[in-house]
Amino acid sequence: MKTIEFDICGQICPSALLTALKEINRHKGQLKQGECELVILTDARDATRTIPSAVENMGYQVDISKKSGCYLIRIFTR
Amino acid sequence: MDDRELELQNQELQQQLRQLQQEKTRLLQLEQDVIGYVRTKIDQLLKIMGTLPLRPEELDDETLLALDPIGIIAESFSQVLDHLKETNDDLVVARDELKAIFDATGAAILVLDSTQKLHSCNPMAVRRFAIDASSAQGRSLDECIPDCHALLSKHFLDDLAACREGKLSLEMCFGDYCYSLVATPVRDSNDQVSFYVLIFSDITELKKTEASLVDAETRLTEILNTMMAGILIIDPETHCIVDVNYMAAQMIGDEPEKIIGSVCHRYICPSSAGQCPLTDLNQVIDNSDRILINNQGDKIPILKTATVIELNGKPFILESFIDIQARKLAEQALRESEQRYRSLYTAMKEGVAIGELVYDDHGVACDYRLHDVNRAFAEMLETSTAELVDRRASEFYGTVPPYIHVLDEVVKYGVPREYELPLPQLEKVFHISVSRPEKDRFACIVNDVTASKKAQQEIERLAYYDTLTGLPNRVLIKDRLQQAIAQAQRSRALVGVLALDLDHFKKINDSLGIGCGDQMLKLVSQRLKGHLRQGDSVARMGGDEFVILITGIKSQNDIVSAAGKILDLLAEPVTIDGHDLVSTGSLGISVYPTDADEVDLLLKHADTAMYQAKETGRNLYQFYSPDMNERAFERLFLDSDLHRALERNELELYFQPQIDMVQGHIVGAEALLRWNHVSKGQISPVVFIPLAEESDLILDIGRWVMEEACRHARRWYDQGHTELRVAVNLSARQFRSDLPDIVARVLRETKLPAHLLELELTESLLMERPELARTILNKLRTLGSHLSIDDFGTGYSSLSYLKHFPIDRLKIDRSFVKDLNVDPDDAIIVEAIIALAHGLRLNVVAEGVETADQLEFMRQRGCDEIQGFVVARPMPADEFERYLQESRRKTG
Numbered sequence: 001m002k003t004i005e006f007d008i009c010g011q012i013c014p015s016a017l018l019t020a021l022k023e024i025n026r027h028k029g030q031l032k033q034g035e036c037e038l039v040i041l042t043d044a045r046d047a048t049r050t051i052p053s054a055v056e057n058m059g060y061q062v063d064i065s066k067k068s069g070c071y072l073i074r075i076f077t078r
Numbered sequence: 079m080d081d082r083e084l085e086l087q088n089q090e091l092q093q094q095l096r097q098l099q100q101e102k103t104r105l106l107q108l109e110q111d112v113i114g115y116v117r118t119k120i121d122q123l124l125k126i127m128g129t130l131p132l133r134p135e136e137l138d139d140e141t142l143l144a145l146d147p148i149g150i151i152a153e154s155f156s157q158v159l160d161h162l163k164e165t166n167d168d169l170v171v172a173r174d175e176l177k178a179i180f181d182a183t184g185a186a187i188l189v190l191d192s193t194q195k196l197h198s199c200n201p202m203a204v205r206r207f208a209i210d211a212s213s214a215q216g217r218s219l220d221e222c223i224p225d226c227h228a229l230l231s232k233h234f235l236d237d238l239a240a241c242r243e244g245k246l247s248l249e250m251c252f253g254d255y256c257y258s259l260v261a262t263p264v265r266d267s268n269d270q271v272s273f274y275v276l277i278f279s280d281i282t283e284l285k286k287t288e289a290s291l292v293d294a295e296t297r298l299t300e301i302l303n304t305m306m307a308g309i310l311i312i313d314p315e316t317h318c319i320v321d322v323n324y325m326a327a328q329m330i331g332d333e334p335e336k337i338i339g340s341v342c343h344r345y346i347c348p349s350s351a352g353q354c355p356l357t358d359l360n361q362v363i364d365n366s367d368r369i370l371i372n373n374q375g376d377k378i379p380i381l382k383t384a385t386v387i388e389l390n391g392k393p394f395i396l397e398s399f400i401d402i403q404a405r406k407l408a409e410q411a412l413r414e415s416e417q418r419y420r421s422l423y424t425a426m427k428e429g430v431a432i433g434e435l436v437y438d439d440h441g442v443a444c445d446y447r448l449h450d451v452n453r454a455f456a457e458m459l460e461t462s463t464a465e466l467v468d469r470r471a472s473e474f475y476g477t478v479p480p481y482i483h484v485l486d487e488v489v490k491y492g493v494p495r496e497y498e499l500p501l502p503q504l505e506k507v508f509h510i511s512v513s514r515p516e517k518d519r520f521a522c523i524v525n526d527v528t529a530s531k532k533a534q535q536e537i538e539r540l541a542y543y544d545t546l547t548g549l550p551n552r553v554l555i556k557d558r559l560q561q562a563i564a565q566a567q568r569s570r571a572l573v574g575v576l577a578l579d580l581d582h583f584k585k586i587n588d589s590l591g592i593g594c595g596d597q598m599l600k601l602v603s604q605r606l607k608g609h610l611r612q613g614d615s616v617a618r619m620g621g622d623e624f625v626i627l628i629t630g631i632k633s634q635n636d637i638v639s640a641a642g643k644i645l646d647l648l649a650e651p652v653t654i655d656g657h658d659l660v661s662t663g664s665l666g667i668s669v670y671p672t673d674a675d676e677v678d679l680l681l682k683h684a685d686t687a688m689y690q691a692k693e694t695g696r697n698l699y700q701f702y703s704p705d706m707n708e709r710a711f712e713r714l715f716l717d718s719d720l721h722r723a724l725e726r727n728e729l730e731l732y733f734q735p736q737i738d739m740v741q742g743h744i745v746g747a748e749a750l751l752r753w754n755h756v757s758k759g760q761i762s763p764v765v766f767i768p769l770a771e772e773s774d775l776i777l778d779i780g781r782w783v784m785e786e787a788c789r790h791a792r793r794w795y796d797q798g799h800t801e802l803r804v805a806v807n808l809s810a811r812q813f814r815s816d817l818p819d820i821v822a823r824v825l826r827e828t829k830l831p832a833h834l835l836e837l838e839l840t841e842s843l844l845m846e847r848p849e850l851a852r853t854i855l856n857k858l859r860t861l862g863s864h865l866s867i868d869d870f871g872t873g874y875s876s877l878s879y880l881k882h883f884p885i886d887r888l889k890i891d892r893s894f895v896k897d898l899n900v901d902p903d904d905a906i907i908v909e910a911i912i913a914l915a916h917g918l919r920l921n922v923v924a925e926g927v928e929t930a931d932q933l934e935f936m937r938q939r940g941c942d943e944i945q946g947f948v949v950a951r952p953m954p955a956d957e958f959e960r961y962l963q964e965s966r967r968k969t970g
Contacts, residue, residue, distance in 0.1 A: 015136060
């Protein structure tokens with residue numbers, strides 16, 4: 001499985017959310033098939049609430065971890 | 079182009095421009111409205127997505143459009159919707175699944191609404207609680223569940239309504255079932271109770287199992303604590319005791335609480351600490367004798383079994399043990415006892431054998447096999463134990479073993495038996511005692527009784543048989559007589575008891591010696607035995623007395639003929655040591671049941687009759703008659719008195735004159751002995767002489783008679799009767815070789831001329847030992863004495879012998895004289911005797927002449943002298959003296 005990473009540091013919500021959603025939409029086929037997972041790097045604290053809430057309603061799994069001042073939001077299907 | 083035209087054109091253009099400006103304003107307004115609308119909608123969407131509105135400074139209008147947030151969100155929503163749809167599908171499945179579970183579950187489920195009315199229930203609840211499913215929904219529990227209060231109390235339902243969080247649970251029974259009830263309020267998003275779910279799980283079996291487990295545990299605990307074995311449960315890792323039963327605590331002597339927690343080595347197999355057979359030596363089970371050390375430090379022998387068991391998934395050592403102290407002591411005692419018995423068994427002189435019977439196809443005992451024998455047994459059979467053990471008895475006997483039926487009975491019924499087993503091949507007799515030591519076995523104790531058997535037979539022979547003749551003795555004949563009486567009683571027959579005494583047997587003993595007498599007895603015995611009828615018996619009672627039993631007879635005549643036969647048998651002469659001897663006998667006869675009906679009396683009567691026969695005259699038989707008894711009784715005490723008669727001067731001589739038939743005067747006198755018994759008065763010599771002859775007393779008496787007679791004769795001689803002869807009877811016992819010396823001494827002492835003494839002898843005395851008789855007679859004759867033969871005619875004298883003896887006179891027996899006038903034969907005999915005597919130049923004296931006729935007969939026949947009542951009775955010496963003087967005066 002490949003990991004697609006993108007950095008949206010500097011963006012704040014809601015644009016961080018829209019960016020994340022845009023990327024998810026773009027890769028939804030692969031994500032749904034479980035062929036890839038998305039890892040979003042963000043420094044926006046709000047995003048760690050808004051992004052998981054949104055993507056879980058879309059049927060994805062989310063976990064959040066923190067790495068050197070950034071949040072790593074991993075999005076995948078089971 | 080004109081101006082007008084131009085104007086017109088300009089005006090038109092102006093118009094157009096205004097219109098355009100107006101359009102531009104309107105369009106600009108429209109754009110603002112659209113963008114405003116877009117932003118509003120984006121914010122609205124973002125809000126739905128859960129984030130903040132999009133601020134204008136964050137994203138200008140152009141970037142906003144380029145970013146296409148609505149597209150993004152729309153796209154995302156599309157995915158949300160997809161996800162919702164998927165979720166919905168999953169929920170439908172889940173609901174169906176729940177419904178299936180709800181319907182099929184083994185638990186009964188009631189769902190109540192917030193007002194505790196029945197909302198729904200599953201089929202199990204319908205069945206268990208008898209709910210009418212069609213009309214139940216929406217109704218109160220009271221209405222739809224019969225006996226509802228037994229299922230759900232009001233108290234419980236109130237608790238449930240008040241339940242703020244969690245659930246209520248309860249165990250209860252309803253109908254035939256037990257339930258575990260879990261009641262859970264279901265709350266809506268507003269935390270308001272919308273439903274109560276009541277799940278009744280059936281725990282009936284569980285409860286039963288629980289109850290039986292409790293029972294089982296109670297039972298096991300009870301067993302554990304009442305069993306007589308001690309039990310310890312031990313942790314194999316620490317060797318600590320984790321449980322102990324009552325008996326183990328008793329044996330150890332401590333409270334269970336003190337024992338639990340101790341190391342097991344403290345109490346059991348302490349000697350092998352660190353050597354636990356299970357944990358250290360890897361044994362699966364340990365079953366051995368160990369020592370238990372109790373709290374007093376006593377060492378108690380135990381039999382311990384240790385094994386590993388699993389309790390609740392953990393291994394434990396289970397040790398059980400029993401106190402074997404008593405058993406050990408018993409074993410020790412048993413060993414010692416066994417040792418004792420084994421050595422006894424080996425050393426005892428009795429043979430012992432243990433065996434087992436062998437049966438044929440029909441289950442009949444036909445053989446036996448010996449399992450063990452002791453040394454004595456083998457020695458008795460003159461073989462080795464190896465030859466006997468595990469061999470069949472039939473191999474030894476060569477046939478079915480004897481007494482197998484006895485062994486069989488002992489093995490079957492267990493009652494000990496004894497028997498005697500003769501083994502001719504070994505010339506032995508064994509006494510065998512059989513018992514049953516254990517099931518299907520027999521044990522024999524064997525004694526070799528060969529020697530004792532022989533001794534027994536010998537004893538019996540001595541006890542019941544006469545050693546000299548081999549005839550039955552007094553004891554046995556009494557027994558036989560008893561049997562004969564019993565037999566006769568049944569068959570109404572007679573039994574003749576014949577007492578036989580040999581005549582003159584003492585003479586044989588005295589003159590020819592005891593050896594000769596014994597031989598005589600043997601010969602007589604053989605003769606009697608040889609001529610007995612079947613069933614008759616003869617016994618020797620002692621001395622020369624015999625008893626003969628005549629059985630199976632119907633009349634006295636049979637006895638008469640038997641008695642006659644016996645006398646004939648005896649009368650035949652026998653030859654012993656070259657001597658021809660005649661041994662007549664006298665028979666006394668008693669008869670059952672005429673004379674008596676018991677053994678001793680019959681024998682006594684026969685004896686009495688026999689003595690009577692002897693007195694009457696020998697060689698004849700005499701039947702018993704009751705009056706004989708008195709005489710027999712007299713005999714008994716006379717015998718003892720007779721011994722003192724001489725000392726007491728009770729004997730006296732009577733004299734009976736002998737008359738010369740020609741001259742008519744007294745020529746002699748026969749001296750006759752009388753016994754003046756102190757209390758019985760005068761007793762006839764016929765009674766007491768035979769008694770005296772039984773012993774040497776006759777010698778003393780005989781000598782006294784001779785001296786007394788001679789003394790009197792000498793006195794009469796001195797008184798002038800110088801030719802008066804005195805006759806003295808000699809007993810057979812006196813007729814011995816010393817007789818001439820005795821006679822000579824008496825003559826010398828009394829100074830009687832020898833020719834005045836006449837010695838009277840019986841003919842049988844001469845005939846039995848003729849040589850000795852002649853020698854003695856010659857010597858007497860030399861002395862000068864006269865000799866006469868007494869009782870002539872009754873014996874068996876060979877007349878021709880007479881001439882060889884120096885005889886002077888014959889005395890005709892009184893029995894001939896007595897019957898002269900009635901029996902012509904007797905007259906002829908008397909005539910013949912007189913003729914014979916005269917032919918041999920002998921004088922004849924007739925005895926017992928009692929009548930004038932007899933006197934006349936004698937005178938006519940030329941008899942020389944007579945003696946008898948017709949002349950005078952015997953009289954005492956002084957009377958005879960007077961008679962003599964009287965007679966002399968008469969005859970002048």
